[in-house]
Amino acid sequence: xxxxxxxxxxxxxxxxxxxxxxxxxxxxxxxxxxxxxxxxxxxxxxxxxxxxxxxxxxxxxxxxxxxxxxxxxxxxxxxxxxxxxxxxxxxxxxxxxxxxxxxxxxxxxxxxxxxxxxxxxxxxxxxxxxxxxxxxxxxxxxxxxxxxxxxxxxxxxxxxxxxx
Numbered sequence: 001x002x003x004x005x006x007x008x009x010x011x012x013x014x015x016x017x018x019x020x021x022x023x024x025x026x027x028x029x030x031x032x033x034x035x036x037x038x039x040x041x042x043x044x045x046x047x048x049x050x051x052x053x054x055x056x057x058x059x060x061x062x063x064x065x066x067x068x069x070x071x072x073x074x075x076x077x078x079x080x081x082x083x084x085x086x087x088x089x090x091x092x093x094x095x096x097x098x099x100x101x102x103x104x105x106x107x108x109x110x111x112x113x114x115x116x117x118x119x120x121x122x123x124x125x126x127x128x129x130x131x132x133x134x135x136x137x138x139x140x141x142x143x144x145x146x147x148x149x150x151x152x153x154x155x156x157x158x159x160x161x162x163x164x
Contacts, residue, residue, distance in 0.1 A: 023135035023138070024131060024132045024133065024134055024135045024137070024138050025129055025130065025131045025132070025138075026129070026130045026138070026142065026145055026146060026149065027127070027128070027129055028127075028128040028129075028130075028146075028149040028150065028153065029125065029126065029127050029128070030125075030126050030153045030156075030157075031120065031123050031124070031125050031126075032123060032124045032125075032126055032153070032156065032157055032160060033123050033157065033160065033161070034123070034124055034157075034160040034163075034164065035119065035122070035124065036097045036098065036117045036118070036119040036124045037096075037097045038124075038160055038163065038164075039097075039117055039124045039126060039156075039160065040096055040097035040098070040100070040117055041097075042156060042159060042160060042163070043100055043115060044067050044094070044096070044100065046062050046065040048159060048163070049062075049065075050062050050075070051155075051159055052152065052155035052156045052158070052159040053075075053077075053152065053155075054077050054148070054152065054155075055147070055148035055151040055152060056080075056151045056154075056155070057079070057080030058077050058078060058079055058080065059077070059078045060075050060076065060077055060078070061075060061076045061078065062074070062075045063075060063076070066091070067091060067094060068091060068094070069091060069092060069093065069094065070090060070091065070092075071090070071091045072088070072089075072090060072091075073087075073088070073089040073090070073091065073102065074086075074087065074088050074089075075087050085108065086106065087104065087106065088104075088105045088106045089102045089103060089104050089105065089113075090102060090103045090105060092112075097117060098116065098117050098118070099114075099115065099116055099117070100113075100114075100115040101113065101114050101115070109132065109137060109141065110132070110133060110137075111130045111131055111132045111133075112129075112130070112131045113128070113129070113130055113131075114127075114128070114129040114131070115127070115128050126153070128149065128153075130145065130149075
């Protein structure tokens with residue numbers, strides 16, 4: 001086997017790895033009319049976050065919010081139908097005002113959340129990735145999460161508008 005063959009195999013493996021990763025990820029992006037510091041604050045200040053986190057019709061009760069590496073974020077999302085969803089997250093990486101990462105551990109599904117904030121001409125580009133363990137876990141809930149994330153960011157923009 002020549003070195004050219006090995007390079008082709010490596011490129012194919014890398015492409016397959018990228019395709020497998022994208023099959024278990026949801027990417028949501030939005031340009032928000034607010035500074036990067038304001039958006040980061042809305043992501044990390046529990047008094048602000050509890051107002052906009054979750055799809056339309058959902059409200060939150062926060063039980064713990066320890067914004068530090070390995071800090072606990074526990075909350076209950078109250079659905080519009082009266083059903084409660086308990087959530088436990090652990091903060092992994094916090095780099096104000098540009099990056100936030102946490103692991104969502106329960107109740108319904110595990111995923112890693114990554115938020116990257118980039119300032120662009122007085123606004124902020126928010127890039128949000130949710131990475132699930134497997135594509136099979138994500139597939140049945142992808143449509144709900146895709147719509148829910150857009151609703152989340154609509155609510156975030158309204159919250160940012162009120163804070164300005």
